[in-house]
Amino acid sequence: MREIIWDGMDGRARLLDGLRRVIDDDRVLDAVGAVPRDAFVPDALREFAWDDRALPIGCDQTISQPYVVARMCELLELRGGERVLDVGTGSGYHAAVLAAMGAEVWSIERHAPLTEAAAAALERAGITGIHLVVGDGCAGLPDHAPYDAINVAAAADRLEDLDALRAQLAPGGRLVAPVGGADQRLVVVRREGPGWVSTDADPVRFVPLVPDFPSPTGIFRRQGR
Ligand code: SAH
Numbered sequence: 104m105r106e107i108i109w110d111g112m113d114g115r116a117r118l119l120d121g122l123r124r125v126i127d128d129d130r131v132l133d134a135v136g137a138v139p140r141d142a143f144v145p146d147a148l149r150e151f152a153w154d155d156r157a158l159p160i161g162c163d164q165t166i167s168q169p170y171v172v173a174r175m176c177e178l179l180e181l182r183g184g185e186r187v188l189d190v191g192t193g194s195g196y197h198a199a200v201l202a203a204m205g206a207e208v209w210s211i212e213r214h215a216p217l218t219e220a221a222a223a224a225l226e227r228a229g230i231t232g233i234h235l236v237v238g239d240g241c242a243g244l245p246d247h248a249p250y251d252a253i254n255v256a257a258a259a260d261r262l263e264d265l266d267a268l269r270a271q272l273a274p275g276g277r278l279v280a281p282v283g284g285a286d287q288r289l290v291v292v293r294r295e296g297p298g299w300v301s302t303d304a305d306p307v308r309f310v311p312l313v314p315d316f317p318s319p320t321g322i323f324r325r326q327g328r
Contacts, residue, residue: 114153134203143196166194190240191256195221239315249273255280257312
């Protein structure tokens with residue numbers, strides 16, 4: 104592995120320095136600093152692990168850009184101890200940052216090989232408190248609902264595609280998801296009383312949320328606390 108030096112800073116310090124300019128929540132910055140992103144990228148791309156960009160992880164999917172992961176965590180307003188559903192495990196990196204913020208995380212992915220690789224990466228990174236599930240995240244994981252926060256890491260065409268997920272929010276709970284086709288935005292949905300209030304946030308670019316029928320949901324592995 105090659106160490107990247109830039110302006111006297113290693114990759115991790117350089118990434119955090121950049122994020123500090125745009126992310127206000129210190130808990131998020133601490134969590135990004137605590138998770139070794141190099142454990143979650145393929146060996147061949149390890150030298151780019153601390154770059155602030157998405158990278159390919161196989162199955163035509165990507166590990167999200169650190170800035171976007173940080174921004175989504177900030178929008179979820181986590182304070183520690185929450186139950187969080189993460190849709191689209193991918194590399195497991197986003198789930199790891201959520202766990203580093205003190206959440207108990209259920210993370211669901213439709214590609215079993217990615218879940219296998221994520222389990223190995225989480226072990227390498229020494230991160231616990233994440234339950235990995237292979238299945239259709241569009242349906243959520245009602246068996247473990249309600250959630251204080253739901254993170255969706257793949258783009259829904261329309262807000263209504265997230266109805267099954269928002270129904271699994273606890274009172275006061277927040278959901279953040281990219282919504283839209285060519286022109287995506289992050290949307291925050293908050294459960295308030297008997298209804299939900301949604302607010303648009305930053306423009307983003309995510310792979311699509313692909314509905315699976317029938318859902319092959321099954322608990323793949325439980326990582327303990
Ligand atoms: N959070 C990931 C990046 C996710 S990329 C990380 O940190 O690396 C989006 C992921 O969502 C992909 O792995 C894709 O396979 C998955 N996905 C898309 N539609 C899905 C669905 N209906 N259910 C579960 N996972 C889905």
